[in-house]
Amino acid sequence: xxxxxxxxxxxxxxxxxQIKFDDYFEYKSLRIxxxxxxxxxxxxxxxxxxxxxxxxxxSKTNLLDKFDYGKYKVEVYDSESKKIIFSKNYxxxxxxxxxxxxxxxxxxxxxxxxxxPYPKKDVEVKFYTRDKKNILHDKFTYKISPQNYFISxxxxxxxxxxxxxxxxxxDKKVDIVIIPEGYTAAEMGRFKEDCAKFAGxxxxxxxxxxxxxxxxIRGVExxxxxxxxxxxxxxEWKKTIxxxxxxxxxxxxxxxxxxxxxxxxxAANAPYDQIYIIVNSEKYGGGSIFNHYSIGTxxxxxxxxxxxxxxxxxxxxxxxxxxxxxxxxxNMYPMDVEPIEPNLTTLVNFDKKWKDLVSKDTPVxxxxxxxxxxxxxxxxxxxxxxxxxxxxxxxFDCTMKSKSxxxxxxxxxxxxxxxxxxxxx
Numbered sequence: 001x002x003x004x005x006x007x008x009x010x011x012x013x014x015x016x017x018q019i020k021f022d023d024y025f026e027y028k029s030l031r032i033x034x035x036x037x038x039x040x041x042x043x044x045x046x047x048x049x050x051x052x053x054x055x056x057x058x059s060k061t062n063l064l065d066k067f068d069y070g071k072y073k074v075e076v077y078d079s080e081s082k083k084i085i086f087s088k089n090y091x092x093x094x095x096x097x098x099x100x101x102x103x104x105x106x107x108x109x110x111x112x113x114x115x116x117p118y119p120k121k122d123v124e125v126k127f128y129t130r131d132k133k134n135i136l137h138d139k140f141t142y143k144i145s146p147q148n149y150f151i152s153x154x155x156x157x158x159x160x161x162x163x164x165x166x167x168x169x170x171d172k173k174v175d176i177v178i179i180p181e182g183y184t185a186a187e188m189g190r191f192k193e194d195c196a197k198f199a200g201x202x203x204x205x206x207x208x209x210x211x212x213x214x215x216x217i218r219g220v221e222x223x224x225x226x227x228x229x230x231x232x233x234x235x236e237w238k239k240t241i242x243x244x245x246x247x248x249x250x251x252x253x254x255x256x257x258x259x260x261x262x263x264x265x266x267a268a269n270a271p272y273d274q275i276y277i278i279v280n281s282e283k284y285g286g287g288s289i290f291n292h293y294s295i296g297t298x299x300x301x302x303x304x305x306x307x308x309x310x311x312x313x314x315x316x317x318x319x320x321x322x323x324x325x326x327x328x329x330x331n332m333y334p335m336d337v338e339p340i341e342p343n344l345t346t347l348v349n350f351d352k353k354w355k356d357l358v359s360k361d362t363p364v365x366x367x368x369x370x371x372x373x374x375x376x377x378x379x380x381x382x383x384x385x386x387x388x389x390x391x392x393x394x395x396f397d398c399t400m401k402s403k404s405x406x407x408x409x410x411x412x413x414x415x416x417x418x419x420x421x422x423x424x425x
Contacts, residue, residue, distance in 0.1 A: 029118055040098055056118070111261055134337055181295075211417070211424075224241045231245070273423055279295060282300060333390075359377075
């Protein structure tokens with residue numbers, strides 16, 4: 001089995017090495033906005049619009065996604081040769097909504113986006129969805145000609161940007177764009193201060209602080225008409241640029257937005273791999289979707305924890321390891337399927353997870369005994385992914401489990417480090 005895995009890895013590296021960015025792409029982005037419609041059992045895709053954007057924040061070396069995370073995948077093929085030239089895995093708010101009670105009774109449509117390097121020649125873009133067994137299914141193919149004059153070059157939300165912490169060229173760094181929500185024009189000074197503060201939060205935590213030279217962080221001066229965010233239960237509705245709201249899926253602390261196009265229009269003012277939204281509010285809340293966006297508030301005592309925790313989701317595909325807090329999801333992790341996230345297991349296929357990090361004298365499953373609760377001890381502790389039984393986490397405690405800072409377990413650290421290398425090689 002190890003020989004087969006090694007051969008597959010070598011083959012993947014070899015394929016990546018054969019894709020020369022400049023042969024297929026221009027150094028800017030093609031944004032594909034589409035509609036995702038469905039219910040608990042079904043989903044379908046339809047194209048909204050194509051947009052040319054001035055920056056490409058991703059790698060020019062690693063063009064094929066090496067990680068099997070995320071509910072969805074997009075692949076780009078050169079139309080003439082049929083060769084795959086780009087791929088990316090991701091999740092969306094729609095994928096979480098499908099696990100809620102509401103999805104059992106109705107259909108909904110969400111706006112979503114994939115961003116690819118701008119192709120020089122005609123391409124075919126394939127969209128994939130995972131089923132409940134985490135098997136990817138080809139759902140939709142869209143042919144794109146870069147000469148299509150309906151590809152929009154309009155910039156709907158153009159704003160000034162500023163450097164927070166810039167270490168080098170975008171194609172060799174992890175590019176984070178921080179965008180403001182609920183900051184008025186008069187509060188842009190506060191937003192700049194908050195960006196510096198939140199960058200400090202990131203680099204306070206291992207393994208980010210050891211890799212500070214591999215990150216670029218920029219902010220966008222995008223004011224709102226009013227301060228704060230919507231709180232529907234309190235009948236508070238604010239005129240803000242990104243239309244965020246607490247009580248997403250009727251969970252008070254879940255602070256998100258379905259205004260995908262506004263988020264992407266503001267983010268497009270800078271090169272980005274990751275989007276982080278800072279909301280100008282004292283209220284506790286936040287959220288994150290892998291390779292979609294992450295979000296948190298600026299004035300809450302737990303702001304540092306929320307920032308780093310949510311960035312762990314959005315950047316490295318890490319799952320929640322807690323199991324006692326209220327959530328809207330139902331049966332998020334089937335017990336007969338291995339979760340796709342790197343820090344959860346159902347023990348269905350533990351070999352592909354972190355078994356190599358477990359000491360030979362640590363039992364699996366791992367009992368909640370004091371000798372195993374020590375920091376950095378790796379095992380398989382029951383409870384995680386919103387359920388107390390049947391899903392296991394790597395360590396007794398971690399930033400992905402409790403309100404703690406600089407506390408990523410060894411498994412989460414490894415996943416983060418692997419993702420940093422992917423973007424910065």
